[in-house]
Amino acid sequence: MRHAQLWLSSIAIAALMASASAQTWAEQGDAGDLPSTAQVVSGNFGDPLTQITGSIGTGGDVDMFLIYISDPANFYAHTGSTTATTFDSKLHLFDANGNPLWMDDDAPSDVAGSLEIGSLRSYIGGGSAAGNYRSSDTPGTAGSATWGLPGAGFYYIAISHWQRNSAAGSQNHFHTGSPYDGIYAPKALLANAPVNGWTGTSTTTGTYTISLQGASFVPEPASMLALGAGLAGLLGLRRRKK
Numbered sequence: 001m002r003h004a005q006l007w008l009s010s011i012a013i014a015a016l017m018a019s020a021s022a023q024t025w026a027e028q029g030d031a032g033d034l035p036s037t038a039q040v041v042s043g044n045f046g047d048p049l050t051q052i053t054g055s056i057g058t059g060g061d062v063d064m065f066l067i068y069i070s071d072p073a074n075f076y077a078h079t080g081s082t083t084a085t086t087f088d089s090k091l092h093l094f095d096a097n098g099n100p101l102w103m104d105d106d107a108p109s110d111v112a113g114s115l116e117i118g119s120l121r122s123y124i125g126g127g128s129a130a131g132n133y134r135s136s137d138t139p140g141t142a143g144s145a146t147w148g149l150p151g152a153g154f155y156y157i158a159i160s161h162w163q164r165n166s167a168a169g170s171q172n173h174f175h176t177g178s179p180y181d182g183i184y185a186p187k188a189l190l191a192n193a194p195v196n197g198w199t200g201t202s203t204t205t206g207t208y209t210i211s212l213q214g215a216s217f218v219p220e221p222a223s224m225l226a227l228g229a230g231l232a233g234l235l236g237l238r239r240r241k242k
């Protein structure tokens with residue numbers, strides 16, 4: 001019985017993931033800067049999401065997007081060349097509850113070289129030298145954090161000019177000084193303090209392209225209903241066969 005259930009649910013999920021179409025999400029209007037106002041990158045669940053494009057406006061704009069990380073082991077996000085992203089960017093990654101996970105201002109040289117990431121553009125992901133991952137509590141210690149993600153699921157990614165910093169209350173989640181090319185884990189005391197504001201000011205504007213690997217679109221409401229109906233059907237099946 002258990003095997004039959006697993007088999008049926010994989011069919012339901014495969015059906016939702018079947019169609020591969022658009023891979024780029026273009027910011028619609030202005031994406032909000034907190035989980036409650038983040039733009040949902042919705043589409044066919046499981047379609048790979050390889051790019052998010054948008055713009056940073058005046059007033060220290062921050063753009064946050066809800067994405068699905070389908071392949072956490074191979075996930076990365078970066079802001080590309082100096083023409084792909086026209087300003088000195090910073091990337092922040094949060095879990096589905098808005099808790100801080102990782103921040104990078106300037107991509108470390110090794111991944112910048114292999115992925116052709118421009119000067120002062122940002123990178124969050126595995127694949128850099130172990131020493132480049134640092135705790136915000138001990139930023140001077142190479143390798144004081146170890147790369148990882150909690151697993152496949154929903155995440156928030158935010159892009160901003162480098163002078164904007166995610167915060168809980170008035171406390172920055174992450175180290176904001178040198179070395180700027182560290183990929184930072186948050187301060188331990190704030191690891192479970194969801195983002196509820198941004199510190200720092202900037203008047204820089206520009207356009208960006210975030211390139212992604214291991215990410216996919218978030219289910220559209222219709223797909224969520226279909227998935228829900230499929231699961232309800234499975235539960236009904238289990239009840240009937242008991």
Ligand SMILES: [Ca+2]
Pocket residue numbers: 027029030031054055056057061062063
């Ligand atoms: Ca924007």
Ligand SMILES: [Ca+2]
Pocket residue numbers: 030031032033061062063064
């Ligand atoms: Ca915004």
Ligand SMILES: [Ca+2]
Pocket residue numbers: 088089090105106120121122162
């Ligand atoms: Ca930067």
